[in-house]
Amino acid sequence: MQNYVCRCFFTRNLYVKKYNAHLVYEDDETFREQNAKILQARGCVSDGQVADILFLVRLEVQRRKEMFNESKRRQRVIAQTYVPLHPEIYMLRESQLDAGFLHVVKYCKTEASNARDVIQLLKSEQAERVYSLPIFTKRFCIKFVEEMEHFESSSMPKGRPNTMNNYGVLLNELGFDEGFISPLREHYLNPIAHLLYEDYGGGKLDSHKAFVVKYKEDEDTELGFHYDNAEVTINISLGKEFTDSQLYFGKMRNQVHTNISYTECVHVVSHGILHRGQHMHGALPITSGERYNLIIWMRASSVRNKLCPMCDQQPQLVPTEGWGDGFTEHPSPNREDGNFVQSCSLL
Numbered sequence: 001m002q003n004y005v006c007r008c009f010f011t012r013n014l015y016v017k018k019y020n021a022h023l024v025y026e027d028d029e030t031f032r033e034q035n036a037k038i039l040q041a042r043g044c045v046s047d048g049q050v051a052d053i054l055f056l057v058r059l060e061v062q063r064r065k066e067m068f069n070e071s072k073r074r075q076r077v078i079a080q081t082y083v084p085l086h087p088e089i090y091m092l093r094e095s096q097l098d099a100g101f102l103h104v105v106k107y108c109k110t111e112a113s114n115a116r117d118v119i120q121l122l123k124s125e126q127a128e129r130v131y132s133l134p135i136f137t138k139r140f141c142i143k144f145v146e147e148m149e150h151f152e153s154s155s156m157p158k159g160r161p162n163t164m165n166n167y168g169v170l171l172n173e174l175g176f177d178e179g180f181i182s183p184l185r186e187h188y189l190n191p192i193a194h195l196l197y198e199d200y201g202g203g204k205l206d207s208h209k210a211f212v213v214k215y216k217e218d219e220d221t222e223l224g225f226h227y228d229n230a231e232v233t234i235n236i237s238l239g240k241e242f243t244d245s246q247l248y249f250g251k252m253r254n255q256v257h258t259n260i261s262y263t264e265c266v267h268v269v270s271h272g273i274l275h276r277g278q279h280m281h282g283a284l285p286i287t288s289g290e291r292y293n294l295i296i297w298m299r300a301s302s303v304r305n306k307l308c309p310m311c312d313q314q315p316q317l318v319p320t321e322g323w324g325d326g327f328t329e330h331p332s333p334n335r336e337d338g339n340f341v342q343s344c345s346l347l
């Protein structure tokens with residue numbers, strides 16, 4: 001099936017680490033005007049400073065344009081030449097999953113299941129509709145981290161999870177999607193999300209982006225306040241030993257943040273934290289040790305086809321390799337197929 005990203009992927013939310021800023025870029029002429037507020041806030045006022053940030057934004061746009069083909073190329077090289085340390089972990093098996101997790105999933109699949117009762121089986125975090133539960137066995141977490149380290153120390157080509165993380169692994173490139181992440185999403189996480197987040201596409205999560213992030217002193221130490229390009233996210237702590245680095249949550253992205261107050265969640269190794277993708281969150285600085293997290297951004301095409309969560313518009317579809325950003329066939333004002341647009345606009 002052909003998948004898509006929204007055109008805004010190339011024009012909005014362009015993160016420039018040096019300035020810790022998310023920017024908009026349509027063209028050189030409008031750049032200054034469109035980003036006036038944030039440029040001012042970051043002290044970018046002189047022509048030289050604006051030219052510097054503009055250069056970095058253009059690089060980011062270029063990177064995004066080449067990203068899907070580059071990723072496909074890396075995936076091919078890895079599939080042909082990488083020798084895994086633990087080949088058995090590339091296929092999902094129930095023996096890798098915590099008994100408590102299996103119990104929750106089993107409950108969610110029963111006919112009489114309901115949201116109120118499943119919440120009793122989870123740990124409710126202080127932030128609204130944020131829940132945690134054990135996911136993997138400890139033994140699996142150790143093997144998984146070992147595999148990530150093995151890959152990291154290999155000479156394989158590496159893509160990075162996103163513009164905010166410089167260390168980590170894209171799991172589709174490493175070959176985890178088909179045998180591991182897809183069945184985990186479809187058969188285990190989606191039934192839970194169906195009860196917890198039906199109003200956000202839970203139960204209809206039909207694609208994902210999965211990656212591992214790593215935090216360590218002298219590398220990435222924290223993650224700024226943001227929301228995910230996902231309907232539902234699970235963030236699973238894999239270890240190793242670390243102190244601090246708690247996740248914190250604010251409000252949903254479209255709620256007004258008057259009194260900025262955060263609630264923190266302590267992340268227990270082998271446990272996952274489930275939240276709505278558009279719930280604003282970040283990770284506090286790690287103060288010692290190393291922390292690996294498996295993050296799965298789960299998407300529902302039926303939700304995002306109507307409204308892109310990154311630009312709040314009807315998505316303008318740009319075809320991509322792989323799953324893109326989880327958009328599927330959808331009428332868009334940009335499509336040239338007039339009949340298609342006309343027939344769908346009757347819906």
Ligand SMILES: [Fe+2]
Pocket residue numbers: 226227228281
């Ligand atoms: Fe996130």
Ligand SMILES: [Zn+2]
Pocket residue numbers: 006007008009308309310311312313315316
């Ligand atoms: Zn968009």
